[in-house]
Amino acid sequence: MKVSVWDTYLKRENGLIMHFDILVDNKLTDETKILDFGKNYLKNKSFKSEALTSKKCVFCHIENASELVIKEIKTKGYYIIEMENCN
Template sequence: MECAVYDTYVTKKDGRIMHFDVVVEASTPHEKAIEYGKQYLVTAGQAGQKMTSEECQFCHIQEAPPFVEKAIRQNGYWIQKMEGCPP
């Protein structure tokens, strides 16, 4: 599966930066990727933090590894946690 990767930097409630990628099927609209990122913020305890096309920018297209493809088929997206994300 070809997937689109959106590089995302959100300022957390404590002022620190949370860096993660929102990974979706390649034909998914950018607005939907932002919506998925906001869903992740809720689960990360960061509901209501600013997340727009400014914080969540298209990065590249790549082939999804099997575990990412499975998550996208089940949930519509995969979050690749980078820096400042809860475990």
């Protein structure tokens, strides 16, 4: 499966910049749905961050997905890769 990678940067309430990627099936192009996936991910965080908008989450590239990523996308529609300051 090919996935689209959406690069996301948000400022946390403590000033740190949070960086994570939202991976979705590359056939999904509905930006509102992709942003909703990111908002859903953020609901489970123990800290607050600035609002997720299309200026903070942009399409980056397409890549081949691993089996783990494919399984998560088939189950919940997306996969998150936490890069920096996500915990």
